[in-house]
Amino acid sequence: MKEGLLIGELSRRVNLPAQTIRYYERLGLLTPPKRTASRYRIYSADEEERLVFIQKAKRFGLSLDEIKRLIDLRADGVPPCADLQAMVKQHLAELDQHIQDMLTLHQELAQRYEYIEAVLSDSTEAPNETLCNGKICGLIEQDIEPE
The missing domain is CATH 1.20.5 (Single alpha-helices involved in coiled-coils or other helix-helix interfaces)
Structure with missing residues (x-):
């Protein structure tokens, strides 16, 4: 049994097209998801939260590059708040x-x-x-x- 969401389920939950989710994955905004034995993507709650964060950040007017910078800073253990302030x-x-x-x-x-x-x-x-x-x-x- 799968643990997580298939891309269609995730797409409906966050109200984003599946192709946008794949695009964000290619840009590095999402970590590559786990795959089922039949190679379907399985997304965790973390990816769902990440997509909600991206949507909120876009409403601030941030570009995907800026959002990626904030995500990368946090991944490196650096709070991105000062960078967000400048942006x-x-x-x-x-x-x-x-x-x-x-x-x-x-x-x-x-x-x-x-x-x-x-x-x-x-x-x-x-x-x-x-x-x-x-x-x-x-x-x-x-x-x-x-x-």
Whole structure:
């Protein structure tokens, strides 16, 4: 009788496709599982816990390489908390920059929309070559002054 979970059972329990579990194994995020006599993988509760850890770490925005680093540090007997702190700090800085970039894009897009709306609403007829003068669409090609 087997002791552990077949990959399908593990897949259902952790809500991950079996191919993802095999991929994590190839990357070294999971230790190679034991095999049955017929070569089926048998996973222990430790692997199930490891997969739950990986899923939680991914929700922190950590990459698989970063997660592997934390796992490897722990396997070497080193608490990975300081490394995690540095990783999360870096991700927060990147997220802050991304938010700033998105806010800038939002402002530029809103200004462009106001310009387009003003140009098109001033016309009593459908957009024509005079309004949309440009190689493709002058409303995109024209530079507008920021407000």
